[in-house]
Each structure stands twice: as structure tokens, then as C-alpha cells.
Amino acid sequence: MLDPSHPSSIWSLATKSSENLNSIKTMWNNHEPDNSIPYSRRELLTRSGTGLGMLALAGVMNDAGMLPAAGTGTSGPLAPKRPHFAPRARQVVHLFMNGGPSHLDTFDPKPELNKRHGQPLPTANLRTERKTGAAMRSPFRFRKYGESGIEVSELFSQTAQCIDDIAVVRSMYADVPNHEPSLMLMNCGEGQLPRPSMGAWVTYGLGSENQNLPGFIVMCPGGYPIVATRNWRSAFLPGAYQGTYINSKQRQIDKLIANIKNHTISPGDQRRQLELLRRLNERHAVTRQHDPQLESRIQSFELAFRMQGEAAEAFDIAREPKHIQESYGDGIPARQLLMTRRLLERGVRFIQLWSGAGQPWDNHNDIEKQHRKLAGAWDRPIAAFLSDLKQRGLLETTLVLWGGEFGRTPVAELPQLNGRDHNHYGFTCWLAGGGVRGGYVHGATDEFGFRAVEDRVHVHDLHATMLHLLGFDHEQLTYRYAGRDFRLTDVHGKVVRPLLA
Numbered sequence: 001m002l003d004p005s006h007p008s009s010i011w012s013l014a015t016k017s018s019e020n021l022n023s024i025k026t027m028w029n030n031h032e033p034d035n036s037i038p039y040s041r042r043e044l045l046t047r048s049g050t051g052l053g054m055l056a057l058a059g060v061m062n063d064a065g066m067l068p069a070a071g072t073g074t075s076g077p078l079a080p081k082r083p084h085f086a087p088r089a090r091q092v093v094h095l096f097m098n099g100g101p102s103h104l105d106t107f108d109p110k111p112e113l114n115k116r117h118g119q120p121l122p123t124a125n126l127r128t129e130r131k132t133g134a135a136m137r138s139p140f141r142f143r144k145y146g147e148s149g150i151e152v153s154e155l156f157s158q159t160a161q162c163i164d165d166i167a168v169v170r171s172m173y174a175d176v177p178n179h180e181p182s183l184m185l186m187n188c189g190e191g192q193l194p195r196p197s198m199g200a201w202v203t204y205g206l207g208s209e210n211q212n213l214p215g216f217i218v219m220c221p222g223g224y225p226i227v228a229t230r231n232w233r234s235a236f237l238p239g240a241y242q243g244t245y246i247n248s249k250q251r252q253i254d255k256l257i258a259n260i261k262n263h264t265i266s267p268g269d270q271r272r273q274l275e276l277l278r279r280l281n282e283r284h285a286v287t288r289q290h291d292p293q294l295e296s297r298i299q300s301f302e303l304a305f306r307m308q309g310e311a312a313e314a315f316d317i318a319r320e321p322k323h324i325q326e327s328y329g330d331g332i333p334a335r336q337l338l339m340t341r342r343l344l345e346r347g348v349r350f351i352q353l354w355s356g357a358g359q360p361w362d363n364h365n366d367i368e369k370q371h372r373k374l375a376g377a378w379d380r381p382i383a384a385f386l387s388d389l390k391q392r393g394l395l396e397t398t399l400v401l402w403g404g405e406f407g408r409t410p411v412a413e414l415p416q417l418n419g420r421d422h423n424h425y426g427f428t429c430w431l432a433g434g435g436v437r438g439g440y441v442h443g444a445t446d447e448f449g450f451r452a453v454e455d456r457v458h459v460h461d462l463h464a465t466m467l468h469l470l471g472f473d474h475e476q477l478t479y480r481y482a483g484r485d486f487r488l489t490d491v492h493g494k495v496v497r498p499l500l501a
Helices: 010-029 041-048 051-057 111-115 159-165 179-188 198-206 228-232 267-286 292-307 322-328 332-345 367-391 459-469
Strands: 091-096 132-135 142-145 150-153 166-173 216-219 244-246 350-354 398-403 407-413 420-423 427-432 440-442 452-454 479-481 484-486
Touching: 091 198, 091 332, 142 159, 150 159, 159 166, 159 367, 166 452, 166 459, 179 228, 198 216, 198 350, 198 459, 216 228, 216 332, 322 332, 322 367, 332 350, 332 367, 367 398, 398 459, 407 427
Parallel strands: 091 350, 091 398, 166 440, 216 244, 216 350
Antiparallel strands: 132 407, 142 150, 166 427, 398 427, 407 420, 479 484
16 A cells, blocks of 8 residues: 555655646536535544544644644544553664674674684584585674673674674574565564564554654665565555655655655645545545545545655755764665654654665675675664664664574585575574663574574564563554454564563
């Protein structure tokens, strides 16, 4: 529903109807009340349960053409909600290194690989997706950082300056060594079947603090990752909870957010269009009560209209002081993270940042060059972002997650000794802020980094822990669909309590 290529995308809906403005005006000017509609407006809203979308189209906008802000009586699917218990975190930022960064070259040093470089491991290799052979040492140096003395690779030497605020989980594991199901597992809690994404579950549970921006925003520069919009879908949850995609490769605001400005008609004329749409949808809803697709379409129109007043300002990093821009640096990750901080300040609930289209971190060969390039683009901006959040008091209530869908093997992919295959048996992610225990390493892989062996953390456990920090019992955050109560963690997951501050 919210795919930017879809005609009902909130981006395209912002100005799409202006193409037919003359015909719409004619229809509106000639419009007469339809006494054939059997319900009054109040009765219709009560019967159809369409909430915020219909209320918006029913003309509750203020003189500026906007809906009332949260806390002024507005209700609807994205209205702020209370969790099960007092939360430590209120917002989430997911830094997704799609393709699978090597834990062995970033946050999980293995000296044994230096000793056995080019030699077979003394234990049989675990089954991998492709043919692998001898051990491969990391081409990057590790050193200890912070008061905690946690070892981090030179690839993330600047991020390591914040290590005392970070919990490194070195014992992650997933189900299979393939990108598609592992992406789905990490993002949606299920590797095969259609399920709502993590961001959709969080906005379903908490709503959003800003009704003029999407509650769940996804930035991926240059196009889509593997399996595209399925990574941020709402599935059987209402469409209002689906992620809104932004091509963060673009610098100009009009290209970053397509159709955000309407150069054709005035806000007053747009309001008249929405009033006409309300009447048409009112007639349509009489025979289609409780239609979630209709409600999603209505919400898309009204959110697109509201965004014209706030989104352009929120994404405009040129408004930031020069010293702030310089601290983040240049490049796409820097712009993404600075935009993210601005969105957090404006109450957006869940923000997911991707490395790029496809799977950039999937380095089966020449891993030294590729990982150095990728980490070089992310390291400084991440450090600036964490420091910026902390300085502004936002890190206390913002949960930051870094990682990919899996890690890489300690044995090199054949025939050359310069790349690593997929490894779901053991990998690393890290968390910061939002009630996380900083300066802490949880779990461990074996001496070669092949398999998680100590205090193992499945992706379901990671999700359960994140929901706990947001104030939810993951077993109770459910949605009834097809006769069953579904949840992000399915029938699995446990809270990893040592990660909690």
C-alpha cells in the first residue's frame, strides 16, 4: 500500500490528484448532497470504525490544513499508546548492514585464525552455503577501547570511542545461511511466511509521537535491498504500520521525498479535494465496513497532505549548524544519520537505515577492500550520531541496534583466500542506549568464530529483549489474525536480561 511505486503511495498521493484538478473542481462545484446514504456522518464513523482517516477527511483539519497534533484529542492507529509497563526506550534506530558484515573483522577478534591462516581447521568445517577451505585471518588490527577494554577492529575505531555505551552481543545465531530467509527472520521474526516487520509491531504497540510524519521510516539509498519492501511490511497488521521508504541517496528535498511540494494548487484547493474524497469514500464505506485497505488508502491521503507542512523541514539537514554537519562528515550514511537524529527529535518511532540496495556487505571475495570501504563510510557518522544523541539526552530513550542478517565464516571461500561465506551459526550485533548495559560483551563464539557457544542469543531472543526495553511483554504484544494470536517472536524468544542496564 505504501510502496512509492504504487499509485496510493503517500508520496505520490500528496499531489497525484492535482493532475485532474479541473475535473475534480467541476465535480465538487456541481456536487449535491446525497440523501441516499442511509447513515449520518456520526453513524457512519461509528459503524465503519475508520478512525483517524475518516476523521481527517471529515474536515477536522485546522486553518493551516493540518490535523491536530497528538495529545489534542486526536485518535487513530498512530496515536501514542502506552506499553505494558514502564519502558526504558521510546524510539528505535536500526542500523542494518545488509549482506552480512564479518564479525571476525569488526567486533569479535580471533587470534587463533592468525596462527592457522591458510591451514585447515582442526575441527570439521560446519556446512556452508558455498565451498570453503582453510582458515583466514582478519586483515584488520584489533585493540582495546574505553574503560571496559572491549576489543574492536580498526574498521570501527571511531565507533569504538563510544564502546562504554555499547553492549556487544558476540553470540548471535540464526536459522539458515541464505540472505532472503535471514533478512525476513531479522526484520519480521519469520524466515518464510508473511509476517509484520519489527517496525510495524513497534508502531502497532506504541503508535507515533508525531501525526504529521510516518511512524516507521526506512532509508535505503539507491533502491531496494534483497526481498525489497517485504523487509518493512505490515502484513496482516493495518497498513498504517508499514514502513515508509525513502531513497536517501538523493540530496535535494524534492527528490528525497517525491511529490512533497505541490506546485500546482493551493492548500485550500487540496482541502476541497479531500472533502470530495471524503464524500466518495463515505459512499464507498457504506457497503465495505471495516475494510482495512480502504482505511489504509484514506490514511495515506491524509498523511501525505499533513507531511507537506513538516517533512521538508524535518529532512533538511542544511538547517543544522556547520559544526554538527562537520562532525557527521559527508556521504550517504552521514546524511542518513543526521536526518535520523532530526526525525527522533520530532517523535518518529522507528527508523531503519540500510547500507544500500542489494547486499553491500556480502563480500565473498576481496573482503579487505570492500569491508574497509563500507566501514569507512559508516564509522565516523555512527560515532557522531551516538555522541550527538548522548549530548542531547536522546540516547537514554533511543534504542540503537547495529548488525546484519548473519556473519561470515572463519574459513575462506574457495578458490582464493580473500573472502568469507555466509555464517548463521555465530555472528555479532551491538545495541546502545534505551536501557542497554554499556561497556559489556555478551556471549562468545568458539575459538575460530564459527559457532556461538556461550550464552547464545537467537534472533527471537533479540526481538524479545528489544520489546522488553520498549515496555512490552513480547508474549502479550499480539494481533489476532485468521483465528490465531500472532506476535513478533512467534512461539519463541526470551529476554536476555544481562543486556539490561
